[in-house]
Amino acid sequence: MKFYVDFDDCLCETAKSFTVIAERLFGKKVQYENVRFFDLKKTFDLTDEEYKKMMIEGHREEVLLSYEETPGASFVLNELIDSGHEVSIITGRPACTYDVSRRWLDEHGLERVTLYTLDKYGRDTSPKNNRFNLELEDYYRMEFDYAIEDSPLAFKFFDHMPELKVMVFDRPWNTDYKLPGENYTRCVDWKCIRDRVNAK
Numbered sequence: 001m002k003f004y005v006d007f008d009d010c011l012c013e014t015a016k017s018f019t020v021i022a023e024r025l026f027g028k029k030v031q032y033e034n035v036r037f038f039d040l041k042k043t044f045d046l047t048d049e050e051y052k053k054m055m056i057e058g059h060r061e062e063v064l065l066s067y068e069e070t071p072g073a074s075f076v077l078n079e080l081i082d083s084g085h086e087v088s089i090i091t092g093r094p095a096c097t098y099d100v101s102r103r104w105l106d107e108h109g110l111e112r113v114t115l116y117t118l119d120k121y122g123r124d125t126s127p128k129n130n131r132f133n134l135e136l137e138d139y140y141r142m143e144f145d146y147a148i149e150d151s152p153l154a155f156k157f158f159d160h161m162p163e164l165k166v167m168v169f170d171r172p173w174n175t176d177y178k179l180p181g182e183n184y185t186r187c188v189d190w191k192c193i194r195d196r197v198n199a200k
């Protein structure tokens with residue numbers, strides 16, 4: 001089976017780190033449980049300038065490397081690979097963060113997953129200079145059996161695969177979101193994802 005796995009807030013605790021960054025840079029205190037919008041500008045009530053500053057800070061190499069692993073992510077993915085499954089990480093991070101994101105994976109025992117960047121949110125202007133930086137047409141040529149994703153804004157990338165089983169990683173910004181089809185299920189953690197896959 002082929003797995004699509006999103007990076008931020010599936011493999012690592014990106015939004016939790018942003019709550020720390022927003023407080024450090026701008027004194028904006030928002031508890032993680034209250035991160036109700038995928039749009040962080042809205043969540044932290046930032047000006048355009050502040051938002052830009054926060055995104056630059058959040059994409060600095062040492063900050064990206066410091067993101068905590070979501071408990072169980074590496075264990076469950078390695079178990080899937082050991083069972084013969086293929087795991088691709090499809091991240092909406094800018095193409096220029098490929099090397100540091102690859103390093104994070106390697107440092108967390110995920111040397112065997114393949115990492116691709118895909119401009120999911122139409123905000124990546126960095127040069128795409130390796131075969132792991134996908135253009136949309138490259139992505140649409142790929143096929144998956146399972147997807148693990150937290151962002152409803154990315155669900156449109158599944159529309160061409162009606163058989164795909166989508167596991168939505170339960171997060172405060174998607175918890176009220178009505179899942180778009182019966183092939184979608186909500187998972188609270190990696191144990192739940194593991195159980196779902198093994199139950200098939």
Ligand SMILES: [Mg+2]
Pocket residue numbers: 006007008009010149150151
């Ligand atoms: Mg994500």
